Amino acid sequence: MLEGIPLIDAHVHAARLPTLKLSWKEWAQKFGKDVPFSKIYDEEGTLIPEQFDAYMASEGVDLAVLFCEYSPRSTGIQPVEDLLPIVEYNPSRFKIMANINPHLHYPPVAEVRRQLDLGAVGLKLHPVHGSFAPNDRMLYPVYAFCESEGVSVVFHCGTSVFPGATNRYANPELIEDVARDFPDLTIILAHGGRGWWYDAAAFMTLMRENVWIEISGLPPRKLPEYYKNYDLERLAKKMIFGTDWPGVPGPRANATALLxxxxxxxxxxxxxxRNARRVYRLEGK
Incomplete structure (x- = not known):
């Protein structure tokens, strides 16, 4: 909580280090230089739940949504099961986000349902690292399922520097096809069009009631620059706080910069x- 306002970090990579590629670790150490890795990780590269919980509390985070990833080409594979000990330690502070890769999971809807049964509050798709287009028809059964079940879908929407990333799949125009074909599906644009799509992401967010921008990976002080062609106060009402931890100085620093x-x-x-509680139906969880 900061200045009496609860804080939800809706984009946290609580990675188990042995499951990920060296490029991810270099990114985390470069951009998360203030993160106390030696205190919150054990010698095997696994987060220590009680230490991680204390760290997030010290950063003012009341609730964190933890991300797994199935992207062997770019970052590696961290199964959702790796996150469960953290959630079990403090289920009031931690929730998980489901993740699928259609090249690895078949049938994909069954895998989404399985991860939701484990407690996931939404579904993340990572076209850039998974090497698939978000409007690929093989994903349409997933979107139909999520739309019918009221499950929000988070898309990586911005460039990535990781080796093997296919940045053209981050184009919001591809996600717009999904929004058109599934008008009742709640869509979150993680990273807000980072790179050369800020205007497209902002326009799409303001045009469609069920589309939101999640600002993970964006330095908050630069938001007025990134969205200079829009009324920031109006656009910000549809923003969701997230950090892309551990690739940031810390949740508190980013939240303070927003203030x-x-x-x-x-x-x-x-x-x-409030926006995170709404799109992920977090009230009472």
């Missing part, structure tokens, strides 16, 4: 926790 933008308290509350 420095002098947005209204109502808007800050939406970004910090």
């Amino acid at each position: 420095d933008l002098k947005l209204s308290r109502e808007t800050i509350e939406l970004i910090f926790h």
